[in-house]
Amino acid sequence: MSTTDAERPVLIAGAGPVGMTTALALNARGVPATILEAESADRDRSGSRAIYVHGTTLHTLERAHPGLGEDLVEEGLVWPTRRTCWRGKEVFSRTYDNPGGSGKFPHFTSIPQARTEDYMHEALDEVGVEIHWDSAVETVETSPDGVTVETAGGREWETPYLVGADGGGSTVRDEIGAEFEGDQSKNSFIIADIEEIDDEDEQWPLERLFHYDDPRAGGRNVMVVPFTGGWRLDIQCTEGDDPDELVSDEKMREFTAEIMGEQYADNVTWVSSYKFLQVMADTFVDTHRRVLLAGEAAHLLAPFGARGMNSGIADADEAASAITVGPENTSTMRRTAPTTHLRSSRQATTDCLCTVRLLGSFSRRLF
Numbered sequence: 001m002s003t004t005d006a007e008r009p010v011l012i013a014g015a016g017p018v019g020m021t022t023a024l025a026l027n028a029r030g031v032p033a034t035i036l037e038a039e040s041a042d043r044d045r046s047g048s049r050a051i052y053v054h055g056t057t058l059h060t061l062e063r064a065h066p067g068l069g070e071d072l073v074e075e076g077l078v079w080p081t082r083r084t085c086w087r088g089k090e091v092f093s094r095t096y097d098n099p100g101g102s103g104k105f106p107h108f109t110s111i112p113q114a115r116t117e118d119y120m121h122e123a124l125d126e127v128g129v130e131i132h133w134d135s136a137v138e139t140v141e142t143s144p145d146g147v148t149v150e151t152a153g154g155r156e157w158e159t160p161y162l163v164g165a166d167g168g169g170s171t172v173r174d175e176i177g178a179e180f181e182g183d184q185s186k187n188s189f190i191i192a193d194i195e196e197i198d199d200e201d202e203q204w205p206l207e208r209l210f211h212y213d214d215p216r217a218g219g220r221n222v223m224v225v226p227f228t229g230g231w232r233l234d235i236q237c238t239e240g241d242d243p244d245e246l247v248s249d250e251k252m253r254e255f256t257a258e259i260m261g262e263q264y265a266d267n268v269t270w271v272s273s274y275k276f277l278q279v280m281a282d283t284f285v286d287t288h289r290r291v292l293l294a295g296e297a298a299h300l301l302a303p304f305g306a307r308g309m310n311s312g313i314a315d316a317d318e319a320a321s322a323i324t325v326g327p328e329n330t331s332t333m334r335r336t337a338p339t340t341h342l343r344s345s346r347q348a349t350t351d352c353l354c355t356v357r358l359l360g361s362f363s364r365r366l367f
């Protein structure tokens with residue numbers, strides 16, 4: 001980036017985890033950045049969402065802001081046991097003596113996305129990166145020298161580079177004419193946060209459970225994962241299910257009591273249902289290579305492998321590097337890593353479905 005460019009901050013659309021990481025990663029490279037966020041400062045970011053933070057993500061965050069990775073590790077949870085069941089019977093279980101490994105950071109940590117974002121906000125405050133709230137990006141015009149952005153209310157901004165980290169419904173993506181390509185899952189999933197109970201004797205063991213054809217959930221596939229302060233309950237709907245009906249308070253209370261025990265039944269704090277998309281923008285940059293897409297603005301991945309926020313944070317770091325060295329390098333903001341993520345998440349999805357089929361054929365022989 002030229003010195004003249006450095007006088008105008010790089011603009012980032014979106015104060016999600018990807019936009020905030022981009023700002024921190026630019027700041028760490030000595031490049032001024034400002035965030036434009038559509039929502040208000042007092043918004044509600046409820047739901048645990050991206051709980052599983054990969055070790056590589058912790059390293060990236062630590063580089064972007066020393067202490068940030070450490071904060072997540074300190075508050076996050078590393079669970080030692082992976083267990084898999086099929087129709088009420090255990091088919092695999094492994095407990096690791098040292099589940100986090102012996103490196104500076106564990107292989108992963110499990111923490112609600114809202115807490116990760118809180119730490120990112122604190123980091124931005126510390127280094128003086130500004131977030132302009134209620135400033136939805138509405139139009140984007142690019143030229144070989146830079147970008148003109150108009151936000152809600154008609155304010156105009158000039159910047160050498162714009163990073164579109166404005167999520168799955170990205171306006172920036174639309175404005176540069178990029179389009180999503182890919183497909184959507186057939187099944188719906190129900191996802192809920194269950195708050196941890198106080199009585200330690202009644203608490204669930206600290207483990208990640210996959211239960212295929214779980215009789216306690218009417219034969220649906222169930223995943224239970226711990227995070228600091230609670231549990232993620234994920235239920236795969238069957239073909240005849242109406243997810244809107246299943247997410248009712250009464251039904252979720254019933255599922256929770258059946259799967260986790262009556263002691264957790266009244267602790268459902270957040271419920272959502274989703275079908276996942278596996279899509280990627282056909283380009284990550286505009287024709288002048290002054291606009292870069294990152295995170296869910298650029299790709300939406302299946303939940304298997306927890307690549308949503310993790311891959312977005314990798315994009316953020318990549319975008320900051322490319323901007324630091326100049327426009328000829330923003331063209332390297334290509335789709336190689338996300339293509340790999342997309343392939344891996346497709347593979348993980350297939351593996352998951354194969355596991356169901358495999359367990360099905362085992363069952364006929366073994367049980």
Ligand SMILES: Cc1cc2nc3c(=O)[nH]c(=O)nc-3n(C[C@H](O)[C@H](O)[C@H](O)COP(=O)(O)OP(=O)(O)OC[C@H]3O[C@@H](n4cnc5c(N)ncnc54)[C@H](O)[C@@H]3O)c2cc1C
Nearest residue numbers: 014016017018038049050136137166167295296306308309
């Ligand atoms: C139920 C659920 C469970 C999930 N579980 C996991 C998981 O276990 N692991 C994982 O890695 N990921 C998970 N994810 C995905 C993860 O939450 C997302 O990948 C992550 O939030 C994407 O970050 P982002 O910054 O790209 O987008 P977002 O978090 O969507 O942030 C985009 C930001 O841009 C703002 N914005 C939108 N439009 C504009 C505009 N025009 N101008 C300015 N700002 C704008 C939005 O208000 C928002 O603040 C989950 C998601 C959901 C919904």
